[in-house]
Amino acid sequence: MKLIIGDYNYSSWSMRGWLALKASGMAFDTICIALREPDTAEQIARYSPSGRVPCLIDDGLTIWDSLAIAEYCAERSPAMWPGEVAERAVARSVSAEMHSSFTALRTHMSMNIRKDYGGHGRTPEVLDDIARIKAIWVDCLRRFGTGGPYLFGQWSIADIMYAPVCMRFVSYGVELDGVAADYLHSVQAHPHVQEWVAAALAEAHRIPYYDAYG
Ligand SMILES: N[C@@H](CCC(=O)N[C@@H](CS)C(=O)NCC(=O)O)C(=O)O
Structure with a gap:
C-alpha cells in the first residue's frame, strides 16, 4: 500500500x-512530492487522477x-468512527463540514507547521470560521467526549479532519480556553500527530510563498 x-x-x-492510514494500523509506504515546484503537477499525475494529494494506491x-481515504481505512478499522449510530452521524457531519467549508481559514491561515505567524490572518471571515470550529469542538466534547480527550472520546476520523486546524491554531496563536484548549493540547500530544510534526520539522523543502506570508 x-x-x-x-x-x-x-x-x-x-x-x-x-x-487515517496510521489510525487504521495498516502498513503503508509514503511517497512525498514537493508542492509548488515546476514538476509538481507531473509528479502527482503519475499517481492521482484528480491531480491532488493525498492519494492511496492499494494493490x-x-x-x-x-x-475517501479515511472511509476506506474505516472499512478495515470500523473503530475509526464512533460505535453508536447518533454519534457516528454527528462525527460524519462535523467531518464533512470540515471537508467542504472554512474557506477563509484555509486561505488566510495556511498550514505551515514550522512557522510562528503570531496574530496574523484574522480577517472577519476567518474569525467566523474560528468561532464555528470552536462551537463544533465544544459541542462534541460536551455531548460525546466523555470517554477520552477527543471529540468523540476515542481518537476518530473527526479528530483527524480537525488535526491540521489544530496545527494552524498553534502557528497563528488562535486564542482558546476551557475544553477547546484542552482538546488542542490532546491532539498535539497524540503520537501520530507528533510523528507527523517531527517529519515536518525535519523536512528540507521550502515553499517561499508560504514562508514569506505574514
Ligand atoms: N479535497 C481534497 C483536497 C486535496 C488538495 O487540495 N491537495 C493539495 C495539497 S494540500 C494538492 O494536491 N495540490 C496540488 C498542487 O499543489 O499542485 C482532499 O480532501 O484530499
Missing part, C-alpha cells in the same frame, strides 16, 4: 490521509481525496 502525499509541513489534506486500486 502506497500513500502519496505533499509536504509534511504544508499539506493539510495529506496530513489527514496519513493520519492496483487508487483512492483519492482525504475523506
Whole structure:
C-alpha cells in the first residue's frame, strides 16, 4: 500500500490521509512530492487522477481525496468512527463540514507547521470560521467526549479532519480556553500527530510563498 502525499509541513489534506492510514494500523509506504515546484503537477499525475494529494494506491486500486481515504481505512478499522449510530452521524457531519467549508481559514491561515505567524490572518471571515470550529469542538466534547480527550472520546476520523486546524491554531496563536484548549493540547500530544510534526520539522523543502506570508 502506497500513500502519496505533499509536504509534511504544508499539506493539510495529506496530513489527514496519513493520519487515517496510521489510525487504521495498516502498513503503508509514503511517497512525498514537493508542492509548488515546476514538476509538481507531473509528479502527482503519475499517481492521482484528480491531480491532488493525498492519494492511496492499494494493490492496483487508487483512492483519492482525504475523506475517501479515511472511509476506506474505516472499512478495515470500523473503530475509526464512533460505535453508536447518533454519534457516528454527528462525527460524519462535523467531518464533512470540515471537508467542504472554512474557506477563509484555509486561505488566510495556511498550514505551515514550522512557522510562528503570531496574530496574523484574522480577517472577519476567518474569525467566523474560528468561532464555528470552536462551537463544533465544544459541542462534541460536551455531548460525546466523555470517554477520552477527543471529540468523540476515542481518537476518530473527526479528530483527524480537525488535526491540521489544530496545527494552524498553534502557528497563528488562535486564542482558546476551557475544553477547546484542552482538546488542542490532546491532539498535539497524540503520537501520530507528533510523528507527523517531527517529519515536518525535519523536512528540507521550502515553499517561499508560504514562508514569506505574514
Ligand atoms: N479535497 C481534497 C483536497 C486535496 C488538495 O487540495 N491537495 C493539495 C495539497 S494540500 C494538492 O494536491 N495540490 C496540488 C498542487 O499543489 O499542485 C482532499 O480532501 O484530499
